Amino acid sequence: xxxxxxxxxxxxxxxxxxxxxxxxxxxxxxxxxxxxxxxxxxxxxxxxxxxxxxxxxxxxxxxxxxxxxxxxxxxxxxxxxxxxxxxxxxxxxxxxxxxxxxxxxxxxxxxxxxxxxxxxxxxxxxxxxxxxxxxxxxxxxxxxxxxxxxxxxxxxxxxxxxxxxxxxxxxxxxxx
Numbered sequence: 001x002x003x004x005x006x007x008x009x010x011x012x013x014x015x016x017x018x019x020x021x022x023x024x025x026x027x028x029x030x031x032x033x034x035x036x037x038x039x040x041x042x043x044x045x046x047x048x049x050x051x052x053x054x055x056x057x058x059x060x061x062x063x064x065x066x067x068x069x070x071x072x073x074x075x076x077x078x079x080x081x082x083x084x085x086x087x088x089x090x091x092x093x094x095x096x097x098x099x100x101x102x103x104x105x106x107x108x109x110x111x112x113x114x115x116x117x118x119x120x121x122x123x124x125x126x127x128x129x130x131x132x133x134x135x136x137x138x139x140x141x142x143x144x145x146x147x148x149x150x151x152x153x154x155x156x157x158x159x160x161x162x163x164x165x166x167x168x169x170x171x172x173x174x175x176x
Contacts (some may be wrong), residue, residue, distance in 0.1 A: 001004060005137075007062055010094075010151060013155075014060075014146040026094045030176045039092070044068055044069060044070045044075075044089065044130040045067075045069045045070065045088070045090050045165065046069075046070045046072075046088065046089045046090045046091075047064070047069050047070065047071050047072070047089065047090065047091045047093060047161075048072050048074065048080060048083055048084055048089040048092045048093070049071060049073050049074070049092075050071065050074050050075075050076065050077060050079070050080035050092065050093065050095055050103060050106065051073060051074075051075070051093070051095045051098075051127065052075045052076060052095060052097075052098040052099060053095075054131070056095070056127075056150075056152075057073050059152060060073075060093065060157075061073075061086060063152070063154045063155075063158075064105065065158055067158070070138070071084070072087070075092075075098065075099075075100075075110070075166060076098045076100035076101055076106075077098055077100065077101030077102055077103055077105055077106030078100045078106070079100075079171050080092065080094065080101075080103075080106045081101075081106055081109055081110060082109075082127075083115075084110060084122065085113070088123060089121050090122070090123075090165065091122065091124075091125065091161060091164055091165065092110070092122055092123070092124045092125070093124075093125050093157075094124050094125065094126050094141065095127045095128070096126055096127065096146070097128070097130075103126060103128075103139075104138060104139065106144045107124055107126070107139070107142040107143040107144060108142045108143060110122070110124070110143065111143035113144070121143065123145045123146075123164035123165070124143055124144050124145055124155075125130040125144065125145065125146050125147065125148055125160045125161070125164060126139040126144040126146070126147040126148070127147070127148055127150060127152065128147060128148075128149060128150060129149065129150040129151075131147065131149045132154075145163075145164050146163060146164060147160075148160050
């Protein structure tokens, strides 16, 4: 797979790949795999979405409701940290520009808490209209696994969720 350019469709799924062949293979596999609902009997994916825009919350809910994900919304990074600590989420969708605390600061704090606790990190997908190379590097350094650029396309969002959930990660207690 050729290295994605900043504006190519594959760039959205390459934030953490950094040339790692295994992760690039997962991106390619996720792109080929149809987006399906979980098999019967499998627990629903619990997703925390930090997004201050009610319109964008509506868009996310509309895109994901068919897949029966358990979706919880908060409006800023501080609320995201509090909700993440209080519950056991499988994935976080993190808007970058929010009031009170932005997504970058929230990701840094979540990753610092995870580092102190030990265990595998909760996957985080950054949601942003700011997708220049230096910005993507900042999101990666803050702890984002992948990013999806705004306006959000359903296929990009579902592919990012699929790639993140294909990564092995352990659940850790959210109670300090």
